[in-house]
Amino acid sequence: MKKKISIIGVPMDLGQRRRGVDMGPSAMRYANVVERLQALGYEVHDLGDIEIGRPNEFDVIDEDNLKDLKEVVNANQTLAEAVSKSVVNGSFPLVLGGDHSIAIGTLAGVAEHYKNLGVIWYDAHGDLNTGETSPSGNIHGMPLAVSLGIGHPYLTGLGGYAPKIRPENVVIIGARSLDDGEKELIQEKGIKVYTMHEIDRLGMTRVMEEAMEYVTKDTDGVHLSLDLDALDPHDAPGVGTPVLGGTSYRETHLAMEMLAEADIVTSAEFVEVNPILDDKNTTATVAVALMGSLFGEKLL
């Protein structure tokens, strides 16, 4: 991994309905993300937060079952530019969310420079909905579909090109809540998924070995999109859409350590940290500890 890291905060909460996730980036800063990574020898640049426009109450907000579409598109456009710039500067983009709709902008910025990007989507959910299939209209349930070029053209066309990634380069890890339309898309595109069943059966070591081999085959970089709700809510309670039966703190650390050892990750985002729903900033603290492991922290 590179020695320079650019931290980009995205206080986005319009991709879902539970307020508070906009405070995720400050919660992770409060949990000493900058200091933790500096201690590992990195040159860390905290670029501050992306500005999020607030929706106008007179706007139609529910057009095509896409809540706050305009604001989500605009913020992601700004984010894509910031991410792209940090790649150009030779810096590792580390994006702090914010709800998962920000993956649209992160991937738009990263994929400009990686023509065949591998993606590890570590999440309880598939985030493979579109306006047509979404039960909620919440864009945070759509970013993986959007990045594959599926969805509203305002979203898929962000950055002026689509798709950003190919289905054969994506692996989902930790899934345990998928909507019908998402299941169909997984079948249709042949997307590789390690559900909690496979994690229980094979163990995290084998899952990560297989997943890492999968996303590095013919790819030129690997993006890690880590939704804190992949973890069991007992270990990471501060998330907007918790689902019981998730990966443990220890399994997730192991996954991060294996990624660090393999040295394959070229960009990352940690999303859905919601301090309002949290228990004494536990979830932000867990997120920062996981970043420590991802960037090479070891006990001995």
Ligand SMILES: NC(=[NH2+])NCCC[C@H](N)C(=O)O
């Ligand atoms: N990034 C997330 N936490 N996504 C949760 C999505 C939940 C549900 N599948 C939806 O589309 O609304």
Ligand SMILES: [Mn+2]
């Ligand atoms: Mn999720």
Ligand SMILES: [Mn+2]
């Ligand atoms: Mn997600």
